Amino acid sequence: RKAREKTMFSTTSRFSGSVHCFSPEGRLFQLEYAGQSIKLGSTAIGIQTSEGCVLVVEKRITSSLLVPSSLKKIYKLDQHIGCAASGLVADASHLVEKARVESQQHWFVYNETMPVESVVQSISDLAISFGDGKMSRPYGVSLLVAGVDEHGPALYQTDPSGVQTRVLAAAVGAGSEGATNQLQERYSKSMKLHEAQKLALEVMRQVMEEKISAKNVEVAVIKADDAKFHMVGADQVEVLINTLDADPLG
Numbered sequence: 001r002k003a004r005e006k007t008m009f010s011t012t013s014r015f016s017g018s019v020h021c022f023s024p025e026g027r028l029f030q031l032e033y034a035g036q037s038i039k040l041g042s043t044a045i046g047i048q049t050s051e052g053c054v055l056v057v058e059k060r061i062t063s064s065l066l067v068p069s070s071l072k073k074i075y076k077l078d079q080h081i082g083c084a085a086s087g088l089v090a091d092a093s094h095l096v097e098k099a100r101v102e103s104q105q106h107w108f109v110y111n112e113t114m115p116v117e118s119v120v121q122s123i124s125d126l127a128i129s130f131g132d133g134k135m136s137r138p139y140g141v142s143l144l145v146a147g148v149d150e151h152g153p154a155l156y157q158t159d160p161s162g163v164q165t166r167v168l169a170a171a172v173g174a175g176s177e178g179a180t181n182q183l184q185e186r187y188s189k190s191m192k193l194h195e196a197q198k199l200a201l202e203v204m205r206q207v208m209e210e211k212i213s214a215k216n217v218e219v220a221v222i223k224a225d226d227a228k229f230h231m232v233g234a235d236q237v238e239v240l241i242n243t244l245d246a247d248p249l250g
Contacts (some may be wrong), residue, residue, distance in 0.1 A: 021244035034160035037057040037140035043175035047142035048155035051193035053146035056200040078103040081147030086173035088140040116147035128162025148227040175207030214238040
């Protein structure tokens with residue numbers, strides 16, 4: 001038994017540092033490690049409705065000396081699209097910058113906003129290129145990308161392997177398992193945008209370790225009628241949180 005365990009450890013250690021070689025079991029350990037970094041990250045929730053999309057992200061205030069507004073987990077990619085990140089913030093910043101550049105180049109060349117799916121594809125193309133250039137490991141971050149284009153509202157989820165998935169509602173991060181179960185039970189395609197905001201905040205409140213407040217969550221919406229990305233102000237977030245108990249969703 002000890003010899004078998006020693007062999008398994010040797011195999012794991014031999015392939016765990018490589019992003020180019022599969023283990024004999026068909027695994028890329030670096031991708032699995034990147035996935036683990038996302039599971040340790042802040043919880044992020046995204047919901048798509050016919051009226052638009054909503055993004056809600058937990059902000060972990062680890063010290064009373066931190067200024068909460070300086071912690072950014074939701075990013076504007078273009079006027080019609082934004083994303084929420086869970087995992088390594090530095091990795092998220094790199095992917096966000098790539099998406100912003102691609103979106104602006106598309107506007108410059110074609111004089112139109114870039115379709116949401118194309119923006120997500122540019123992020124995935126960079127994510128899957130780990131090991132080819134300066135990045136010697138997978139990006140340890142998952143993004144929920146929400147936007148509105150000529151096809152209507154859209155929500156996508158990306159992962160370190162470069163896979164992009166279109167979803168109606170999704171959760172990533174430390175509380176993703178419990179949040180996903182709640183979304184599967186309570187999400188409805190017919191819900192309105194304001195109902196989606198309340199649902200996202202209710203689910204976030206259930207999976208967060210700290211008491212939810214306007215200081216430790218960020219909320220953004222992209223409405224279908226004007227296709228504009230909008231960060232919800234702290235005062236309005238506080239109002240939404242206060243209404244959760246007064247007028248809970250069924």
